[in-house]
Amino acid sequence: MSQIFNMSRHASDEEAEYLTSLLIFNLVERCGGQVQFTAEEIRQMREKLSSKMVQIQLGKDLRLRIIDRLPELR
Secondary structure: OOEEEEHHHHOOHHHHHHHHHHHHHHHHHHOOOOOOOOHHHHHHHHHHHOOEEEEEEEOOOEEEEEEEOOHHHO
């Protein structure tokens, strides 16, 4: 059975950093070993993340999801 964890609530900073690093490494490997962002794209991502929340789903697979933050958590 899968379990869904809010990274900020259920993982220590070290655990979140480790899992995020693994997922980023996997993404970069799947994209041919390189992912690039422009300064403008980074600015836009930061703006969007202010209304988002990161979840990690642990089960048979490890999944990272970015979802809309609940209004009471904004």
